[in-house]
Amino acid sequence: MSGAAPTLPGPVLTYGVAGTLIGGLVITNVPGVAQAVAAGALFGLAVGLSVCLSRAWGAFGCTRLWLAARGHVPLRLMAFLDDAHRRGVLRQVGAVYQFRHVRLQERLSGHESAR
Secondary structure (H helix, E strand, C coil), X not given: CCCCCCCCCHHHHHHHHHHHHXXXXXXXXXXXXXXXXXXXXXXXXXXHHHHHHCCHHHHHHHHHHHHHHCCCCXXXXXHHHHHHHHCCCEEEEXXXXXXXXXXXXXXXXXXXXXX
């Protein structure tokens, strides 16, 4: 795991551009060219986002950005998990990371047991 940000796949970009072009041509209730371009761009953005969010990586990317913006996870989450794995704090079982120490897991989750 390199921790690099995922790139935007071709289908999302293609659907977004196609949606922009089609939306700009189909929407005829706009008074000028600038408004048609803006309407087409919004339509293309909606199409691109719907394709993006219908994929697992898109939902993961949006969720990761949302949680990072709220301060719940680091922005470079995969690099953070990879670093914690290399330092021995986490172990990886398949696609799942687990804390090696139960007390650390309880402390971070806020459910400390009475010891």
